[in-house]
Amino acid sequence: MEYKATLMSSDDMDRALRRIAHQIIEKNHGLQNVCLIGIRTRGVPLARRLARHIEAIEGVAVPVGELDITLYRDDLSRIGEMPEVRDSRVAFDIEDMTVVLVDDVIYTARTARAALEAMMKLGRPAKVQLCVLVDRGHTELPIRPNYVGKxxxxxxxxxxxVRLTETDGENAVKIFKQ
Structure with a gap:
C-alpha cells in the first residue's frame, strides 16, 4: 500500500472525541442508563477514551464494555478457517440501557450490523446508538452512525x-492507496 496522507493528528482525534462526548451527553439528556461498548479491536480504546472525556465533563463514570463480533460476521468463511475469537467483556446488564456502540471506521456498515447482532445476545437495550471516529462512506446497509468524529x-x-497508541503505538488517521 502507498501512503497518501495523514487525515487526523493525535490532537485532531482528541478534539473529535471530546466533541462526541458532549454530543452523547446532550442527545441523551445526561447519562442516566448510558453505557459505551467498544467493538474490537480499536473501538475498545476509543470507548475508554470517550468514557474519560465524559467523566471529565460531567463527573460521571459510564460503564464501558468490549464486544467481539467475530462469530457474527457475514464474511466469516472468507477470513480463514480458524478465526481468532475473543470473549466479549460486558460486566453490566444492558437491559433498558442506552448502548453507544463505538468503532473506529464505518465503511460498508457490515461490522455495525454484526455488532448489533452480537449485542442483542447480551440483552434488550432501550436504545442503540452508533459512534465512529471516521465515516468514509460506501455503506452497503441502511445503517448510519449517530456520532461521527470526521x-x-x-x-x-x-x-x-486508524492508529491508536494502545494498539499501534501512535495516534493518527492515515489514508493509503491499495
Whole structure:
C-alpha cells in the first residue's frame, strides 16, 4: 500500500472525541442508563477514551464494555478457517440501557450490523446508538452512525487506517492507496 496522507493528528482525534462526548451527553439528556461498548479491536480504546472525556465533563463514570463480533460476521468463511475469537467483556446488564456502540471506521456498515447482532445476545437495550471516529462512506446497509468524529470521502481503492497508541503505538488517521 502507498501512503497518501495523514487525515487526523493525535490532537485532531482528541478534539473529535471530546466533541462526541458532549454530543452523547446532550442527545441523551445526561447519562442516566448510558453505557459505551467498544467493538474490537480499536473501538475498545476509543470507548475508554470517550468514557474519560465524559467523566471529565460531567463527573460521571459510564460503564464501558468490549464486544467481539467475530462469530457474527457475514464474511466469516472468507477470513480463514480458524478465526481468532475473543470473549466479549460486558460486566453490566444492558437491559433498558442506552448502548453507544463505538468503532473506529464505518465503511460498508457490515461490522455495525454484526455488532448489533452480537449485542442483542447480551440483552434488550432501550436504545442503540452508533459512534465512529471516521465515516468514509460506501455503506452497503441502511445503517448510519449517530456520532461521527470526521467524514472522510474515499474511493473504494483507498484504505483508512486508524492508529491508536494502545494498539499501534501512535495516534493518527492515515489514508493509503491499495
Amino acid at each position: 467524514n472522510i470521502p474515499t474511493s473504494v481503492d483507498e484504505v483508512v487506517a
